[in-house]
Amino acid sequence: MPQDNRPQQPAGPHGEGPRPDDQGMGRRDFLKRVGAAAGVAGLAAAGYVTLHDPTGEAGLAMPPPIRLPNYFASVYDKFSASDPRLVIARTSGEQTILETVRKALAPMGGIERFVQHGDVVLLKPNVAFDRAPALATTTNPEVVAAVAQLCFGAGASQVLITDNPIEAPQNCFYKSRITEAAQRTGATLMLPSSSRFRDVEIRPGAPDPTRNEALGTWQILYEPLRAANKVIGLPIVKDHNLARGSLSMKNWYGLLGGRRNQFHQAIHEVISDLGYMISPTLVIADGTRVLMRNGPTGGRIDDVKQAGTIVAAVDQVACDAWCYENLLERDPARLAYLEYAEQKFGEGIGEKRFGQRDWKAYRDRGLITEV
Amino acid sequence: MTRTDMNKNDTSSTRGGTGGGLWRITTARIASQAFFFAAFVGLIAVTSYVYLADNPRLISWVSKLLEIDPLVGISTALTTRTIYSGLIFSLVILLLTIALGRVFCNWVCPFGTLHHFTGWAFGRFTTKQRIDANRYRPSYAIKYMILIAMLVAAMFGSLQIGLLDPIATIHRSVTIGVMPGLQEASPATFGDIRVYHLAWLVGLMLLALVLLNLLIPRFFCRVLCPLGALLGMFSRFSLWRVHRDKDKCTSCGLCRTHCEGACDPDTSLRKSECLVCFNCVDDCPHGALKFGYLPPTDTQVTNPDLDRRKVVIAGLAGLAFIPLAKAGGKTTKDFQSSVIRPPGSVEEQEFLKRCIKCGQCMRVCPTNVVQPAALEAGIEGLWTPVMNYRVGACQLNCVACGQVCPTGAIQRISIEQKLGVGKYAAAGAIRLGMANYDLGRCLPWGKGMPCVVCEEVCPVSPKAIYTEWRQFVMRHGKKMITAASAQTLTLAEMPHGGQLRPDPTVLQPNSLQGDDSQRFYVRVHHASGTTETHRIIANSVDTVRIDGAFARVPGNNDIAVLLNEVQVPIIDSARCIGCGLCERECVIIGDRRGVYVTAAGETRSHGYGERDRSIRLIK
Numbered sequence: 001m002p003q004d005n006r007p008q009q010p011a012g013p014h015g016e017g018p019r020p021d022d023q024g025m026g027r028r029d030f031l032k033r034v035g036a037a038a039g040v041a042g043l044a045a046a047g048y049v050t051l052h053d054p055t056g057e058a059g060l061a062m063p064p065p066i067r068l069p070n071y072f073a074s075v076y077d078k079f080s081a082s083d084p085r086l087v088i089a090r091t092s093g094e095q096t097i098l099e100t101v102r103k104a105l106a107p108m109g110g111i112e113r114f115v116q117h118g119d120v121v122l123l124k125p126n127v128a129f130d131r132a133p134a135l136a137t138t139t140n141p142e143v144v145a146a147v148a149q150l151c152f153g154a155g156a157s158q159v160l161i162t163d164n165p166i167e168a169p170q171n172c173f174y175k176s177r178i179t180e181a182a183q184r185t186g187a188t189l190m191l192p193s194s195s196r197f198r199d200v201e202i203r204p205g206a207p208d209p210t211r212n213e214a215l216g217t218w219q220i221l222y223e224p225l226r227a228a229n230k231v232i233g234l235p236i237v238k239d240h241n242l243a244r245g246s247l248s249m250k251n252w253y254g255l256l257g258g259r260r261n262q263f264h265q266a267i268h269e270v271i272s273d274l275g276y277m278i279s280p281t282l283v284i285a286d287g288t289r290v291l292m293r294n295g296p297t298g299g300r301i302d303d304v305k306q307a308g309t310i311v312a313a314v315d316q317v318a319c320d321a322w323c324y325e326n327l328l329e330r331d332p333a334r335l336a337y338l339e340y341a342e343q344k345f346g347e348g349i350g351e352k353r354f355g356q357r358d359w360k361a362y363r364d365r366g367l368i369t370e371v
Numbered sequence: 372m373t374r375t376d377m378n379k380n381d382t383s384s385t386r387g388g389t390g391g392g393l394w395r396i397t398t399a400r401i402a403s404q405a406f407f408f409a410a411f412v413g414l415i416a417v418t419s420y421v422y423l424a425d426n427p428r429l430i431s432w433v434s435k436l437l438e439i440d441p442l443v444g445i446s447t448a449l450t451t452r453t454i455y456s457g458l459i460f461s462l463v464i465l466l467l468t469i470a471l472g473r474v475f476c477n478w479v480c481p482f483g484t485l486h487h488f489t490g491w492a493f494g495r496f497t498t499k500q501r502i503d504a505n506r507y508r509p510s511y512a513i514k515y516m517i518l519i520a521m522l523v524a525a526m527f528g529s530l531q532i533g534l535l536d537p538i539a540t541i542h543r544s545v546t547i548g549v550m551p552g553l554q555e556a557s558p559a560t561f562g563d564i565r566v567y568h569l570a571w572l573v574g575l576m577l578l579a580l581v582l583l584n585l586l587i588p589r590f591f592c593r594v595l596c597p598l599g600a601l602l603g604m605f606s607r608f609s610l611w612r613v614h615r616d617k618d619k620c621t622s623c624g625l626c627r628t629h630c631e632g633a634c635d636p637d638t639s640l641r642k643s644e645c646l647v648c649f650n651c652v653d654d655c656p657h658g659a660l661k662f663g664y665l666p667p668t669d670t671q672v673t674n675p676d677l678d679r680r681k682v683v684i685a686g687l688a689g690l691a692f693i694p695l696a697k698a699g700g701k702t703t704k705d706f707q708s709s710v711i712r713p714p715g716s717v718e719e720q721e722f723l724k725r726c727i728k729c730g731q732c733m734r735v736c737p738t739n740v741v742q743p744a745a746l747e748a749g750i751e752g753l754w755t756p757v758m759n760y761r762v763g764a765c766q767l768n769c770v771a772c773g774q775v776c777p778t779g780a781i782q783r784i785s786i787e788q789k790l791g792v793g794k795y796a797a798a799g800a801i802r803l804g805m806a807n808y809d810l811g812r813c814l815p816w817g818k819g820m821p822c823v824v825c826e827e828v829c830p831v832s833p834k835a836i837y838t839e840w841r842q843f844v845m846r847h848g849k850k851m852i853t854a855a856s857a858q859t860l861t862l863a864e865m866p867h868g869g870q871l872r873p874d875p876t877v878l879q880p881n882s883l884q885g886d887d888s889q890r891f892y893v894r895v896h897h898a899s900g901t902t903e904t905h906r907i908i909a910n911s912v913d914t915v916r917i918d919g920a921f922a923r924v925p926g927n928n929d930i931a932v933l934l935n936e937v938q939v940p941i942i943d944s945a946r947c948i949g950c951g952l953c954e955r956e957c958v959i960i961g962d963r964r965g966v967y968v969t970a971a972g973e974t975r976s977h978g979y980g981e982r983d984r985s986i987r988l989i990k
Contacts, residue, residue: 033665037608041469044605048444048462053453056779059725060717062978197980206797209989219980258980262988270988 065201065217070279071231072314078113084369085315086322091288091308098146101284104312105150107369114282115230117155122228123147123187125286126236126251127163127178129297130171136291136304138176139236143286143310145181147232152186159187162224163254190224197257198222202277212340214269215277219258233283233316237323239295239303243267244335245328246296247320248283248313249275272340275316283319285311287327317341322368396649396662403478404487411436411481415545419562420737420771430774431457434731436481437777440538441465441605442518442598443727447778449525450724455779465605472609473602476592477631477646482537483592483599487631487648489581490588498628504588505630507641511593512676516685518600523689528720529696529751533728535597540577543730543754547743548574550734566762567733568742573754592646593633600675603643607673612642613651614666619659626651626660635672636660643675701749703982708969710748711758711804711949713741714765715773715784718976719748725780728754732772732781738763740951741772756781758803760951760968765803767830767950799990804949805972806835806942813965814958815939819843821888825953825966826940835946836953838938842892848933852895857920860893860931862913883910883933892934893917895925904934940966944987949973 053059089104091097105111115121125139133141148159161182165172169191173179182189190196200220207213225231235251242264243250252274253260263270287309291298298304307327313319320341321332332338417423418433435457437443444461448454464475476483496504521532533539547570553561567573583590592599613636615626626636629650634641636651652660701707702719713732716722733741733756740763743754756772758765770789773781784801787793791800806825814822826836850862862878883891885907893915894904905917915933925931949968957964972986 029668030665033668034610037469037610040605040608041466044465044469045462047448048454048459048465051448051452051454052459053451053455053779056455056782059451059453059455059779060721060782194981199978199980207989214988217978259983259985262986265988 062199065199066220066222067201068220068225068278069229071229071281072279075114075281075314078109079314082366084108084367086311086313086318086368088322088326088368088370089310089312090370091310096146097140097142097288097310098149100308100310101143101146101312102150103371104284104310107371108312108314111150111154114232115151115154115156117157119151119154119156119230120158120160120228121151121156121230121232121281122160122162122224123151123232123234124251124255124280125161125163125176125178125234126238126246126254127169127172127176128165128167128254130165130167130175131298132175133177134289134301134304135298136236136238136289137296137298138172138178139234140286140288141177141181143284143288144178144187144234145185147234147284148181148185148187151232156230158227159185160190160224160228161187162190162192162221164192164221164257165254190227192221192257196221196223200277202273207273209266209269212269212343213273214263214266215273218256221255221257225255230281231278233280234286235283236286236291237307237311237327238291238298239293239328241295243271243337244330245320245324247323248285248316249320249337249341252278268337268340271337272344275337275341276344280316283311283313283316285313285319285323287311287323290327292328317345318368395653397653400478400649404484407436407479408481408484411541415542415550415734418731418734418775420735420769423735423771423774433735434729434775434777435460437538437542437727437729437731439464439479440536440598441468442532442536442601443539443778445601446522446525446530446532447725447727449522450528450530451721455725455777456783457777464602468602468605469608469610471611472606472642472645472647473599473632474647475602476596476599477648480537480598482541483589483646485541485581486584486589486591489584493585494588495585496588498625501588501629502624502627505627505633507633507635507644507676508587508593509676511633511644512681513594514596514600515603515675515677516681516688517595518597518604519682519685520689520692521597523686524692524696525724527690527693528724529693530724530727531692531751532597533726533754535595536727537591537596537598539727539729540580542734543728543743544573544577546730546734548577565739568759569745570743573743589631589633592631593644599646603675606645607642607675609642611662611664612666612671613640613645613647613649614661614663615640615670616659616661617670619657620655621657621659623656626655628654639670639672641672641676643672696749696751699749701747701752706970706982706984707747708804708971709757710744710752711760711951711968711970711973712975713756713758713772713781714770714789714801714803715776715782716756716975717780717782718979718982720979720982722755722780722975723748723751725778726752726755727778727780729777730754730756731775731777732756735771735775736763737766737769737771740764740955758951758968760954761964762955764952764955765950799974800831800948802948802972802974802985803951804968804970805944805947805986806949806951806953806966806968808940808942808966809963812959812963813940815841815937817965819845819935819937821937822958823938823940824956824958826938828952828956830950830952831946831948833946835943835948836940837943838940840890840936841939842934842936845891845933845935848935850931850933852925852929852931853927855921855925855927855929857924859914859916860895860925862915862931865930878910878912878915880911881909883907883915885936888938890936892936894932894934895921896930896932897923898926898929907933944972947972 084107087104087107089100091100125144127138129137131137151159197219199217201217202215207216233248233251235248238246240246249271287307290305290307292305293303324332414433438457439460441461441464444458547567551565554564580591624637631648632644632646634644740758741756742759744752744757770784773783788795789801810816814820829836851865853863854861885891891907892904896902907915908918909916951968953966954964954968957966959965973984976982976984
């Protein structure tokens, strides 16, 4: 029951003049007290109104998904109609891997066509398992070191190396000797940690299974992709029990987080989506030794074929088709994801590619070179 | 005067205050308390699916007392950065507190009224004892520390205010701890008997909090209540408060006789403790106490009894709770498959940012399937709702739990959204989890017995459980043929090496005729290595007659295998919504069911990265 009950008496029993009580109740004090109450009330009201979420939808809104840039766009213009899209380089004699990689890039204009001064280059080798290099389940550390060295030589300000392995990342990078390759060349390892992942929109809306689509928005190891302006895929060519071959497109699996174990329900749809997801600057496939059986984990030296081959490509379909036929020695017509990839690359990011998806046609037109 | 009426309408000559007429401000207060307590009882009473189905306009009212609770509004704002739906109404209480002090506590709060009433009815204090019992004690600052710890925990994503928030506590206590007892006493009045997991614990907490009033009057309100503490923080700004006129006051202390807040009206009024019950104004024999606008500050203690040390200790306690609660990994890697949340629930970590453990969803659920969790969802998830499909199953065309949820832990979904029809067809049905068969326990799968109750009750259309005929070799089903015609076989037991006697025959006359739910076959293994299988239409103890004729009449010493064919149930992972009706109706009762639902496959976590618990890539 509010009532004005301020002391009215001008004088109290304490002596002459106003009571001490009244002295505190000047205009200043009045304004201070009413102002404080009004201020707190106003803040509370403003906070409530600002934060109000009538339907509950605002509280559940996720940050808008990120889209990956096209890492090939700046290179596209530098290609002429007659430049090769795929170069196969074989080691000969005492050639080092560095020399072989350089040889593979030469017909496409060398690393300088892909990496310019000041670029931050992300290398994505396959480091999926905790295995020694000789077992051919992870990308050859010499290939990783050679590409890092070439990038630095072309003026790259930073070379990042990343992968999201199946087994413990530290162990995988160490055992595959890619940690050592990074240390040797001055490249920076970026191991996966939960804060480095973001939701990336691979395609807007829900995937359409009738068009062999499987991924819409997915958790991606985004921090290295954001830091870099050039991305070079460094897959190893190897057998895969379910997908039949683990090649350049399958290599991007290592950029994904989330529930990757669901991918095996539609492996060819997913692999072609991975190729669709990213438009790399360049792909350099490691065919120095090839795991022919028991992939992708391998583990027996008898399963490894010494192939001495490096394949440089700006076209993932062509790269995978060639490696599957010539290194894994199988019929690419039976590799379902190649067909799906050709369907998918014709739209969207395909515009930034060369339009021609058929690797056999490349060969006919001299767009494939062996050196 | 050993005990006065709560009404204080005795005509004691010592009364001064606001006047001794028929109308007192305390009368209005008691009327308000009675009104809001009756409202609470009434709203709890109508929070039943059957009643709300007939009176849908009441749905937005049944959780209103929870929605006007500023602790719910502010703490969920800290966890979710939003104020959900009706929680905006709590602003009214907040503004009221800034103007008039903690009037909510002694005019509105039904839990406060319960404690007030208990103290009045059972407190055995003489006036002198009462005056002593209502003196402020340092322990009354504990509630501020509880509040700070809970708000700090909320800032880091764990909403624990529901453990002690008075409105959530009284709703939960009545739903889980009181109603089952009343229902037991009179199902006709209070509805069918409900069961709740660990109900005794909830009931015991209520009992303990009520009994503690006998030790310290309004123990809960003064010592524990985090909502009271929050309002105390705001009431320091209040423009009106009880004011003592020093000139009239004789310091007799009688104003403390019925002081509910223990706010020391006889000396310097503790603004944050005063519950604005007006008993002091009523009790003062000298008329020295008035409810005044902006009285001088030298007769009040403005701030709560907090110092930096207490704030830091409470803050650290709240902060320490986060790693301790989260380290178990129950919301991430060690998520328990039994944590199946009601339909419309948000993802688990988001859920724990919202759920205030009020139990409204459990109260409204028509099937009793929504149960308070123990520790399966981690220490954070105590008393949050989980589905128990041995108790009930999620009714297909019901979304009542989300309608009454005050905080959006369970969203207000529509039936169309739940079932994934109409404009929600592309999103698909909301899946609570997925059913699985325990192949050893399921009667057809493990025992070769016909059953498939689960398929029959599956409410999804088309059914998420389908059946397939499967053949199992019968026990002792391997026989030796001693004679055969085109349509009949005479069978004998197989010779058993080393055994004195063969197995007894298992055949009863015409026991292999079969019916719609079970069929019997005989598979003949010819000596040549070929086999042929035929349905049995009749049998005696040692002969079987088949439907049709053998392609090749079996010879002596050929082998005949008797086969039992039943329908086995199979889950269609694209259709199962995890409603649990199959589990509830499973015939394997009194134990783990032959079919059971786990949270794996739930849709609420879809899109949450590593916490995504969906099974299918293509949804």
